[in-house]
Amino acid sequence: MNVSWDLLDLDPETDDLDAREVAAMLAYRSRYSTATVFRTIRQLTERATAAWDHTTGLSIGYPPPALHSRPRILHPDADPVAAFSDLLRREVTARPLSTDGCAVELSGGMDSSMTALALAETVGPVRTAALMLGGDVGDQQHRRRCEISARARLGPDLTVPVAEFGPFHPTGPRANGRPTSPTDGTYAEAMNELYSRLSAAGARWVFTGVGGDELCFQRPEERVLTGDPWNLHPVPDHLGPRARDALLHIEDDLAPASVLHASTLLALAVHSATAMRHGLWPISPLAAPLVLRFSESLPLEWRRGKRLMRLRLEQAGYSREVVHPPLRENFAVTCEAAMLQDGLPLLCQWLPGSILTLQGLLDPVELSTECATVATTGQGASELYRPLALEAALRSLAILAATP
Numbered sequence: 001m002n003v004s005w006d007l008l009d010l011d012p013e014t015d016d017l018d019a020r021e022v023a024a025m026l027a028y029r030s031r032y033s034t035a036t037v038f039r040t041i042r043q044l045t046e047r048a049t050a051a052w053d054h055t056t057g058l059s060i061g062y063p064p065p066a067l068h069s070r071p072r073i074l075h076p077d078a079d080p081v082a083a084f085s086d087l088l089r090r091e092v093t094a095r096p097l098s099t100d101g102c103a104v105e106l107s108g109g110m111d112s113s114m115t116a117l118a119l120a121e122t123v124g125p126v127r128t129a130a131l132m133l134g135g136d137v138g139d140q141q142h143r144r145r146c147e148i149s150a151r152a153r154l155g156p157d158l159t160v161p162v163a164e165f166g167p168f169h170p171t172g173p174r175a176n177g178r179p180t181s182p183t184d185g186t187y188a189e190a191m192n193e194l195y196s197r198l199s200a201a202g203a204r205w206v207f208t209g210v211g212g213d214e215l216c217f218q219r220p221e222e223r224v225l226t227g228d229p230w231n232l233h234p235v236p237d238h239l240g241p242r243a244r245d246a247l248l249h250i251e252d253d254l255a256p257a258s259v260l261h262a263s264t265l266l267a268l269a270v271h272s273a274t275a276m277r278h279g280l281w282p283i284s285p286l287a288a289p290l291v292l293r294f295s296e297s298l299p300l301e302w303r304r305g306k307r308l309m310r311l312r313l314e315q316a317g318y319s320r321e322v323v324h325p326p327l328r329e330n331f332a333v334t335c336e337a338a339m340l341q342d343g344l345p346l347l348c349q350w351l352p353g354s355i356l357t358l359q360g361l362l363d364p365v366e367l368s369t370e371c372a373t374v375a376t377t378g379q380g381a382s383e384l385y386r387p388l389a390l391e392a393a394l395r396s397l398a399i400l401a402a403t404p
Helices: 019-026 080-092 110-122 135-152 188-200 220-226 241-247 262-276 289-297 300-315 332-353 364-377 381-402
Strands: 049-053 057-061 102-105 127-132 157-161 205-207 281-283
Touching (some): 019 381, 080 300, 102 110, 110 205, 127 135, 127 188, 262 281, 332 364, 332 381, 364 381
Parallel strands (some): 102 127
């Protein structure tokens, strides 16, 4: 039995794909289980155990489902912001750290800001790093990051313009067939560049804001009260017949409820592998069981809209632009532009001999039609990202397997 934290170490077989896992990935339906897109590779979920013998092969034992907290009524003199801040400081200082060896990903968003403030208050002026947006949104991001860094007295800054290292950039590994994992993130090219520079600068630990969204999670019954919608992506029309059949069993064979939200664990898996390939140890204080338990216990009004985090910044004296940025900062525009310029031509080039279409997981006619529509209208290119990303990973691994 071969074991590794990096899927690329395990010799994936691209001709033996798990249709259900591929369908889930292509349909934006995340599954938390021991399965991967490769039938011969399993992943160990949290608290699970794996055993191997020559008679029965691999067996995985699941733990009991984890229990989660319910919202409670706050004591009249309770101070959730102070308690939250103290928890984060304790998570940061749970391990020996040095200022020079630490870096924090400070995008300027709520989650990364919480991590950065906790580091500044405990470890000191650590290095900051970020992928930078362009245009007016990028200008706002720059101002907000500068204010956070100055007020918190953080250390030197390292940034990478995300547009210069967008998805499938011609100089990047995915466009050139170098080995990539199906679980690599959307902005793998930019993150690899950022982590490479951090490692060269002497960083050993990289702190992230992963897990912050889940701290403000609304339960189904709470969404009924607030009217806040679920952001469920529609199933794409370009799924092939084998993938559509597999989607009928998307809820089968899942791992039991985890201590952290499954979405947090999946995000950590993506983030951590990329960092560790560059010799960086990722630490995510917001993705800690005690922090989640505390947040789950808070009444809805403290979680909705990340009020807890915004009050933390407000009480620390930050401007309204930092606490309530008027422009939404995300990479959606970057992904759309990169897919239109670099991704679409690559997908059109690979489509005739696509591994996914040959295995009935993508519909080549529908996907060709979508490509033509995007080329004509210049819109909707990001909808083609997932089929291209998975195809690129599979092609790179097939080339690797065929190399003597």
